[in-house]
Amino acid sequence: MDRINSALRRVPPWLIYVVAAAWAAWMFWRGVTGDLGADPVKALEHTYGERALQLVVLGLAITPLRRFAGLNLIRFRRAIGVTTFFLVLAHFTVWAVLDVQSLARVWADIVKRPYITVGMAALALLIPLAVTSNNWSVRRLGPKWRKLHKLTYPMAVLAAVHYVWLAKGFQIEPLVYLALIVGLLALRVKWSGLLPGLARRSA
Amino acid sequence: MAHRWTPDLTHADVTPRAAFLNRRQIIAGLAGVGIAGGIGGRAMAASDALEPNDYGDITTYNNYYEFGTGKGDPAKNAHMLTTKPWSIKIDGLVDKPGDYSMEQIAEAMTMEERIYRFRCVEAWSMVVPWNGFELADLLDMAGVQSGAKFVAFETAMRPEEMPGLRYPVLDWPYVEGLRLDEARHPLTIMATGIYGKPIPNQNGAPIRLVVPWKYGFKSIKSIVRITLTDTQPPTSWNKANAGEYGFYSNVNPTVDHPRWSQASERRIGGGLFAARQDTLMFNGYDEVASLYDGMDLAKNY
Numbered sequence: 225m226d227r228i229n230s231a232l233r234r235v236p237p238w239l240i241y242v243v244a245a246a247w248a249a250w251m252f253w254r255g256v257t258g259d260l261g262a263d264p265v266k267a268l269e270h271t272y273g274e275r276a277l278q279l280v281v282l283g284l285a286i287t288p289l290r291r292f293a294g295l296n297l298i299r300f301r302r303a304i305g306v307t308t309f310f311l312v313l314a315h316f317t318v319w320a321v322l323d324v325q326s327l328a329r330v331w332a333d334i335v336k337r338p339y340i341t342v343g344m345a346a347l348a349l350l351i352p353l354a355v356t357s358n359n360w361s362v363r364r365l366g367p368k369w370r371k372l373h374k375l376t377y378p379m380a381v382l383a384a385v386h387y388v389w390l391a392k393g394f395q396i397e398p399l400v401y402l403a404l405i406v407g408l409l410a411l412r413v414k415w416s417g418l419l420p421g422l423a424r425r426s427a
Numbered sequence: 428m429a430h431r432w433t434p435d436l437t438h439a440d441v442t443p444r445a446a447f448l449n450r451r452q453i454i455a456g457l458a459g460v461g462i463a464g465g466i467g468g469r470a471m472a473a474s475d476a477l478e479p480n481d482y483g484d485i486t487t488y489n490n491y492y493e494f495g496t497g498k499g500d501p502a503k504n505a506h507m508l509t510t511k512p513w514s515i516k517i518d519g520l521v522d523k524p525g526d527y528s529m530e531q532i533a534e535a536m537t538m539e540e541r542i543y544r545f546r547c548v549e550a551w552s553m554v555v556p557w558n559g560f561e562l563a564d565l566l567d568m569a570g571v572q573s574g575a576k577f578v579a580f581e582t583a584m585r586p587e588e589m590p591g592l593r594y595p596v597l598d599w600p601y602v603e604g605l606r607l608d609e610a611r612h613p614l615t616i617m618a619t620g621i622y623g624k625p626i627p628n629q630n631g632a633p634i635r636l637v638v639p640w641k642y643g644f645k646s647i648k649s650i651v652r653i654t655l656t657d658t659q660p661p662t663s664w665n666k667a668n669a670g671e672y673g674f675y676s677n678v679n680p681t682v683d684h685p686r687w688s689q690a691s692e693r694r695i696g697g698g699l700f701a702a703r704q705d706t707l708m709f710n711g712y713d714e715v716a717s718l719y720d721g722m723d724l725a726k727n728y
Contacts, residue, residue: 255699261499262480262488263551264699325703329688337686390686392549393596393667395496 225294232296240303248272248314269318276311277387277401279304280380284408292411302357305376309354312347312383339389346382349375377412380405430539431561432613477542480553480696482622488695489629490547491648492596493582493589500591501629507588508649510633519579519654522570529633533619535568536560540623541616541637546678546710548642548664552692557637558620563611571607571655578610579603579660580636581652597663603647604660604674605638608718614639617650640709642676673728677719678710682728 251271254260260267283304289295320330333340353375355361362369384402391398479485491501494508515532518524538560546552566578584600586592592599609615618637619626626632631648638645644664654660664672671685680690691703709715719727 258698260699262484262695263498263693265693265701266498266551268699322699323693329691333688339686393492393496393664394594395596396594 229294229296233299235300237300237303240300240307244307244311247275248311265318265322269315269323272311272315272318273387276308276315277383279308279311280383281401281404281408283308283376284380284405288408288411306354306357309350312350316344316347339386342382342389343386346379346386349379349382353379377409380409430537431563477544477554479542479556479622482624484696485553485555485621486627486629488553490549490643491591491629491631493584493591493599493601493649494629495591496594496596502627504590505628505632507590508583508585508628508632509588510628510649513633513651515634515650516652517565517569517654518652519656520572520575521566521655522572524569527565527568529619532565532568532634536564536617538619539616541639543614543637543639544707544710545637545639545643545646546692546706548644548672548676548684548689550684550687550689550692550706551695552704552706553695555637556622557616557618558623558626559616559618559634559637561613562615562617562636563613565617565653566610566655569653569655574657575655576607577656577659578605578607579652579654579656580605580647580650581654582647583649583651597667601647601663602660603636603645603662605645606659606718607655609638609715612715612718614712614715640678640712640715642678644672645676675719675724675727677715677724677728678706679708679724679728680706681708682725 251260251268255264255268258264283301286297286301286304289297324330324333334344335341353373356365356369356372365372381402384398384405388398388402487502488498489501490498491505494501494504512528514526514528516524516526538558540556540558542554542556544552545555562578580603582601583589584592605615616637617634618631619634621627621630626635628649631646631650634650635648636646636650645662659674662672662674664676665674678689683689689706692706694701694704
């Protein structure tokens with residue numbers, strides 16, 4: 225594990241931005257040139273959204289990976305978080321501009337359709353996180369910064385619920401994401417701290 | 428007696444001559460010239476002529492959950508389905524119940540080409556040039572008894588050939604149903620071909636229903652059984668989520684799906700920047716409106 229960690233130290237975190245931006249641009253280009261199948265709008269919308277959700281899972285896995293496996297990815301956490309925000313923004317933009325195509329309809333959907341409301345809430349929670357993802361904010365906010373960034377947890381759950389809710393019929397894949405996210409959050413709960421309390425209450 | 432339904436207008440009425448000639452070339456390459464009347468684009472309700480989608484789009488963008496829930500899964504997996512030999516069991520309230528082989532059916536039916544709009548409940552649409560025959564003729568072949576009020580349909584269920592059946596996405600087998608008058612309407616066809624070729628497996632080979640004024644999921648694929656009944660049969664999506672999918676499921680821009688609007692649709696084939704189109708009542712097939720006289724279509728969605 226030490227070998228992996230020291231190898232990772234040589235990888236600059238900005239590489240994540242470069243790779244993500246190149247990937248997003250390449251997918252868009254494939255959409256423009258007709259390489260994303262019969263329905264490029266949905267394909268692009270879904271691929272940005274799903275990739276963002278994968279990054280949410282990866283971001284949440286960083287702390288448990290360090291604690292339980294000794295793998296240190298902390299250096300990449302900010303880049304992963306900010307990239308998540310940009311992919312969610314791309315996902316939203318494709319939906320609003322290329323799919324729904326009208327501000328009135330976008331607003332109607334956000335208000336009327338619970339799965340879209342939930343998705344929008346997740347995006348809204350990402351905004352303060354993205355805006356404060358810099359050294360200046362960390363210094364400026366002090367302990368409040370850590371507290372603010374706990375918004376990641378409800379954001380992750382909302383993002384997974386958004387995906388589960390939009391599926392037609394009983395589908396496995398969205399549930400797998402939800403389970404992963406709930407599982408990764410459960411690893412953060414100090415169960416030992418909770419148990420004596422529960423024991424005392426039931427006694 | 429086929430050809431009950433004749434389009435009012437032909438391509439020439441609605442299409443600029445250049446486009447018309449271009450389309451004629453396509454059509455000529457497909458199925459011969461004799462059917463030109465039958466393939467007249469349904470121009471009554473649409474302001475523009477019906478330009479069929481590419482064969483590639485029609486056969487690679489499919490919902491056929493028995494082969495997977497992704498749009499590309501059916502094209503990838505449906506080759507596993509054995510479509511020969513094939514027969515349809517017709518039973519229930521009919522004079523001549525039994526297994527009708529595809530050969531038997533094909534011989535007795537009059538094949539036509541029908542270019543129909545196809546509107547998915549997911550708010551996308553295509554235009555598909557189907558080949559097939561009117562369901563009414565098949566029903567007459569079996570002899571519908573006077574007590575029959577509904578027609579129930581069932582898709583093949585073959586776990587070894589349909590990998591999607593491993594997942595409980597729906598309560599398999601897929602079942603659908605129509606009221607008898609809907610089933611007998613001249614617009615309702617059983618399709619066995621697309622663009623003059625045998626229908627590909629991912630589109631519902633060897634034989635499927637096409638009800639162009641209803642959301643696509645009503646047009647059940649790879650049919651193995653047709654049952655005439657006097658009670659409204661269960662339908663798969665209604666069983667899965669009755670609040671979202673009704674028995675009728677007529678295309679209706681004024682009745683939204685609870686999770687998305689049905690007022691407009693994305694026409695497949697327009698690329699990344701195509702504008703949405705307004706969805707038409709009954710998908711543009713106004714001639715079926717009388718079937719629902721006096722019915723509250725918001726309640727009977």
